[in-house]
Amino acid sequence: MDFDFQWLLFALPVTFALGWLASRFDLRQFKREEQPSPKAYFKGLNLLLNEQQDKAIDAFIEAVQHDPDTSDLHFALGNLFRRRGEYERAVRVHQHLLGRADLPRAERERAQHALAQDFLKAGLFDRAEEAFTALEGTAFATDARLALLTLFERTRDWHKAIDVARRLEAAGAGSFSQRVAHYWCELAQEADARGHAEEADAALAKAREAAPQAARALVIAGQRQSRAGQHAQALASWSELIAVQPNTFALIAGDFAKSALACGQQAEALAKLQNVYERVQSIDVLQAMAKLQGDADTRRGALLAHLKTHPSLSASLGLIQERLTSGQPMADTEVECLQRAVTVAAKPLQRYRCAACGFEAQHYFWQCPGCQGWETYPPHRLEDL
Numbered sequence: 001m002d003f004d005f006q007w008l009l010f011a012l013p014v015t016f017a018l019g020w021l022a023s024r025f026d027l028r029q030f031k032r033e034e035q036p037s038p039k040a041y042f043k044g045l046n047l048l049l050n051e052q053q054d055k056a057i058d059a060f061i062e063a064v065q066h067d068p069d070t071s072d073l074h075f076a077l078g079n080l081f082r083r084r085g086e087y088e089r090a091v092r093v094h095q096h097l098l099g100r101a102d103l104p105r106a107e108r109e110r111a112q113h114a115l116a117q118d119f120l121k122a123g124l125f126d127r128a129e130e131a132f133t134a135l136e137g138t139a140f141a142t143d144a145r146l147a148l149l150t151l152f153e154r155t156r157d158w159h160k161a162i163d164v165a166r167r168l169e170a171a172g173a174g175s176f177s178q179r180v181a182h183y184w185c186e187l188a189q190e191a192d193a194r195g196h197a198e199e200a201d202a203a204l205a206k207a208r209e210a211a212p213q214a215a216r217a218l219v220i221a222g223q224r225q226s227r228a229g230q231h232a233q234a235l236a237s238w239s240e241l242i243a244v245q246p247n248t249f250a251l252i253a254g255d256f257a258k259s260a261l262a263c264g265q266q267a268e269a270l271a272k273l274q275n276v277y278e279r280v281q282s283i284d285v286l287q288a289m290a291k292l293q294g295d296a297d298t299r300r301g302a303l304l305a306h307l308k309t310h311p312s313l314s315a316s317l318g319l320i321q322e323r324l325t326s327g328q329p330m331a332d333t334e335v336e337c338l339q340r341a342v343t344v345a346a347k348p349l350q351r352y353r354c355a356a357c358g359f360e361a362q363h364y365f366w367q368c369p370g371c372q373g374w375e376t377y378p379p380h381r382l383e384d385l
Contacts, residue, residue: 078114087122094118106139113140120147125155142173149179158183158190181211185220192224200224215245219252222259231259235269242272246279253288266292281306283314290318296326304334311341349383 078093097103097111116131128151135144145168152161162183165176184207191199207217222237238256242249253273260269270292277285286306290299303319316338323330330338351360354377359370368376378385
């Protein structure tokens with residue numbers, strides 16, 4: 001039988017192609033990929049869902065021992081350690097991941113981010129700062145900067161916080177102008193505490209530049225001027241506050257009235273306070289107005305009108321003090337307003353509160369509707385405790 005060489009010419013390329021495919025095919029890898037995840041892994045997940053964290057940790061450690069090359073198991077174990085407050089063990093797990101030469105870049109960045117979170121939770125702020133800074137230029141850069149911003153706020157490193165906030169804003173992470181203004185105000189108060197008035201002035205100017213509509217810089221500026229005896233300048237600063245943030249003005253309404261009395265601008269200040277009260281019916285503004293009103297009937301009338309629309313204990317106390325000062329008995333209308341104010345103020349206190357979970361109710365329960373505990377309610381209302 002003659003051999004056909006044409007078949008040989010056809011078989012050679014086929015044999016070469018099959019050999020090349022065989023060299024690329026790793027049977028052991030195929031078996032490892034096809035092998036189901038270790039049972040300990042699913043056992044750990046089940047325990048974790050059932051809030052049995054101690055047993056879940058043991059299960060994950062067993063899973064890691066069976067499959068030490070799986071990074072997801074290490075991340076799960078490290079995050080679980082961090083949640084339990086075992087920061088040293090979490091650090092060891094994530095440092096072990098970073099020490100692996102075969103770890104892909106994305107997984108390495110993830111491990112670096114997890115390690116930085118471990119340091120932050122453990123209170124190792126210097127190491128956390130170093131770890132988060134190492135994430136610049138990675139997919140976790142924005143998250144790292146936000147974490148650094150929180151870190152610098154906690155350590156009161158306002159200059160670094162300003163720098164990070166500006167970089168976040170430049171990267172399109174949102175507006176941080178209000179926070180930057182607060183950082184400059186903190187620096188101004190620190191400078192004031194050291195007696196560095198010029199440095200405080202410069203910091204307040206930076207705060208106004210960062211957020212022109214922010215209230216805190218104007219509040220602090222007026223307070224500094226008032227303490228220095230510059231009451232007219234303080235009134236000017238606080239008058240600007242009325243224009244930009246009338247709601248916040250209530251915080252310094254009393255100081256505004258004191259400065260007006262000190263520099264003899266009662267009439268102008270009273271007009272401004274009345275204008276603010278029409279927009280923001282605050283008891284603080286009303287009390288500031290009372291300091292500038294000489295007529296007792298006018299003060300009582302203002303307090304009574306406020307009580308009719310905003311029943312509060314502070315306004316009730318003011319009305320009682322006015323009547324005690326004048327020595328005149330209260331009118332029926334005033335008594336009705338006081339009764340209504342006391343009723344509104346007392347209502348939240350006429351409740352029972354569970355000693356186990358804090359659930360509040362108007363009626364006494366033998367079994368708490370919140371935590372299902374028995375006899376967890378003290379037999380006294382909140383106003384009796």
